[in-house]
Amino acid sequence: MKFFNQRIRAASRSHAEIVRRYEIARTVVEFLAAVTFIIGSIFFFYESLLFAGTWLFLIGSILFAVRPSIRLLLELHLARLPVPKEFRPYGADADDGDAQ
Numbered sequence: 311m312k313f314f315n316q317r318i319r320a321a322s323r324s325h326a327e328i329v330r331r332y333e334i335a336r337t338v339v340e341f342l343a344a345v346t347f348i349i350g351s352i353f354f355f356y357e358s359l360l361f362a363g364t365w366l367f368l369i370g371s372i373l374f375a376v377r378p379s380i381r382l383l384l385e386l387h388l389a390r391l392p393v394p395k396e397f398r399p400y401g402a403d404a405d406d407g408d409a410q
Contacts, residue, residue: 313385321393328391332384336377343373 319329347370353363 313389318388318393322391324391325388328387329384332380332387336380339373339376339380343370343377346370346373 318325320326346366350363350366350370353359353366
């Protein structure tokens with residue numbers, strides 16, 4: 311199976327549900343990253359909060375790095391699911407490894 315195939319995301323209810331769950335996780339991570347950057351930016355206006363602001367920037371950066379990791383995990387998860395026959399390449403059988 312090829313990674314980042316948009317058609318496979320809706321191949322079955324299981325596929326669609328998994329995509330939905332990963333998209334929720336990705337959205338939460340993006341929101342938290344944005345919030346930490348905003349708060350960190352505000353902290354930089356105050357000398358006493360510079361250290362905390364720096365940590366918030368680091369946390370936000372880590373969260374932004376998690377985003378593509380979630381996408382990759384989704385693709386790996388989808389690759390392990392059995393693929394309905396109509397989504398398999400022409401001539402591929404279920405027991406030749408493409409359904410894994």
